[in-house]
Amino acid sequence: MDQRAILDHEFRVAAYIVTWVIQLSYLAWLGYRWRAQEKRGPGTRD
């Protein structure tokens, strides 16, 4: 691979990693909130 192709590859990988870090971090935060609510109060769900 030439230098340009290597850089293209690295930027593409960076974009995909950033996407997944954001999405999975948000999912983890939702999971944390869910667990915190389970401890805090019962209530019925939709």
Added chain:
Amino acid sequence: MKKLLIGLYAGITILLMIWGYYQAIYVAPNDAMQGEIFRIIYYHVPSAAVAFVFFAISLAGSIGFLAYRQNAPDKAQIADAWALAGAEVGVVFCTVVLITGPIWGRRAWGIWWTWDARLTTTLVLWLIYVSYLLLRRFAAGPQMQTLAAVLGIFGALDVPIVYMSNRWWRTQHPAPVFGGGQGSGMDPSMLPAFFWNMGAWFAWGMFILILRFVIERQQQRIAAAEAQAALEA
């Protein structure tokens, strides 16, 4: 049964994500001009589409809240939970758009950012909905939900402006790939990867949107129970 359905949906979503990734990396060809960097489009464009749809859900929830708040408080609270869930998950996807776009731009244009109409209106959209979330997080009192609903409606007005920006004005951002008139479109060999990823990101988005909605409804019940307990104390 409910847990089984949730597990089934989560499983299908994960399979779709894996299949979408496989299509984007191993099946779709490199773009003739841009090479591999073009493959960012398979995450960037679906994220923008999901953000737009979720901001529309937030708009519907905000209108619903304002419509029901006097006569049907329970329905108003459900609408408000949809408004919040749509705005918050929409901001997550919009954040992805605003980060993956400049990563692509740095290689394609040689710059991370430019103040053209598409990029600027997208940043404004993100800022409006971040303001909406900050209002909900830090404001208190009975008018908070009403104020948030009004801001949510104004925020959604920016969505069609973002969508039309590279049709109305000349922009550094590429011209529309779909629905952009003569010469627009994508090579047929790239379409399966594009649509599989579109489906996968919508499935993922719906999963976290519904999860966020359920959490907010639970939060509303806890807040109502605590208020009731405080009144009875």
